[in-house]
Amino acid sequence: MSPLPGTSRMEQLVESIAERVVNLVLDAVDINALVGQVDMDAVLSKVDVDGIVSKVDVDALVDRVDVQKIIDRVDVQAIIERVDIEQVIERVDIDSLVERTELGTIIARSTSGVASGVLDAVRAQGVGLDDFLARWVNRILRRSSADWPVGPAKLIASAPVGVPGTETTP
Amino acid sequence: MTVASSAAAPPEAGRQGNYAGGVTRLVAFAADIGASWAIFTLALAGLGFAINLVTGKQVDLASRQILALVAIILWEFVYFAYQWSLAGKTMGMALVGIRVVATDGDPITPRQAVIRTVTLPLSFLILGLGFIGILLNKDRHALHDRLAKTVVVYSWDARAARLRWLAQREPTKPA
Numbered sequence: 001m002s003p004l005p006g007t008s009r010m011e012q013l014v015e016s017i018a019e020r021v022v023n024l025v026l027d028a029v030d031i032n033a034l035v036g037q038v039d040m041d042a043v044l045s046k047v048d049v050d051g052i053v054s055k056v057d058v059d060a061l062v063d064r065v066d067v068q069k070i071i072d073r074v075d076v077q078a079i080i081e082r083v084d085i086e087q088v089i090e091r092v093d094i095d096s097l098v099e100r101t102e103l104g105t106i107i108a109r110s111t112s113g114v115a116s117g118v119l120d121a122v123r124a125q126g127v128g129l130d131d132f133l134a135r136w137v138n139r140i141l142r143r144s145s146a147d148w149p150v151g152p153a154k155l156i157a158s159a160p161v162g163v164p165g166t167e168t169t170p
Numbered sequence: 171m172t173v174a175s176s177a178a179a180p181p182e183a184g185r186q187g188n189y190a191g192g193v194t195r196l197v198a199f200a201a202d203i204g205a206s207w208a209i210f211t212l213a214l215a216g217l218g219f220a221i222n223l224v225t226g227k228q229v230d231l232a233s234r235q236i237l238a239l240v241a242i243i244l245w246e247f248v249y250f251a252y253q254w255s256l257a258g259k260t261m262g263m264a265l266v267g268i269r270v271v272a273t274d275g276d277p278i279t280p281r282q283a284v285i286r287t288v289t290l291p292l293s294f295l296i297l298g299l300g301f302i303g304i305l306l307n308k309d310r311h312a313l314h315d316r317l318a319k320t321v322v323v324y325s326w327d328a329r330a331a332r333l334r335w336l337a338q339r340e341p342t343k344p345a
Binding site for chain 1: 185186187188189190191192193194197265266267271272273274275276305306308309321323324326
């Protein structure tokens with residue numbers, strides 16, 4: 001209860017006037033321009049972030065989070081579908097991976113033997129000799145094979161992605 | 171002068187589907203002739219032994235040259251046509267990593283395999299000129315390839331060979 005009669009009405013009047021004044025001031029002020037003039041870096045530099053963080057009990061915070069519930073709400077299938085596996089694989093340097101890791105030993109143990117090594121060597125020599133012969137034939141005939149097809153369209157189109165050496169055939 | 175990948179260098183990667191060259195094809199053919207003759211000789215020896223065992227008579231094909239010639243021709247036809255129609259490659263071709271496909275890259279049909287087998291001798295009969303296309307044509311067509319509408323391509327996985335070669339070396343430490 002107010003000590004003097006009519007005080008309550010005065011308060012209401014003052015409040016309504018103050019409210020009106022504040023609205024008028026806010027309408028007149030360009031908040032965006034005002035904020036633009038604030039040096040946020042200077043403001044932030046005065047904030048003791050470490051101090052704030054040190055006061056936070058992260059363990060208590062984490063304890064209050066229901067991680068399982070969050071995981072349940074994540075649609076993993078949708079995420080997987082959005083990942084371009086082909087692009088990821090293309091970015092992997094398999095040669096480097098094999099050279100630097102024990103993966104190489106595993107591959108060597110599982111796939112290589114004396115026979116396959118000899119076979120690879122024979123085939124590689126054959127390809128090399130093919131190229132050598134074709135190069136010399138082209139040189140003798142004074143022609144270029146740069147724009148020749150390297151193979152049947154269907155097979156070249158389905159060649160393994162990222163494999164070098166399919167671009168030209170001498 | 172470098173003519174091929176040296177022992178110190180990994181095999182060149184990624185030739186699957188490229189037109190195969192003359193040397194590889196020649197090696198494959200030589201291997202096939204060797205294999206087919208070996209099988210024929212073994213089969214003949216086995217047959218002669220069986221006949222001798224059953225009838226007690228010696229089989230001498232040297233005195234029956236026409237029969238031997240027909241048998242060889244038939245056998246070579248079966249050897250090549252059967253393997254081409256079945257898998258698009260013979261034993262020799264599998265050894266050097268090549269195969270026969272249709273000109274558009276599809277697997278060859280049994281009909282194409284038969285035509286290729288029948289017309290293969292033609293490439294020899296015209297003084298070997300039927301093979302000159304392997305060196306001169308951009309799609310490395312021999313005469314029998316052109317008649318059967320086929321091409322020969324590399325089929326071996328050079329990429330896997332490269333990985334095997336890398337794998338056989340000592341692992342290097344990361345930089």
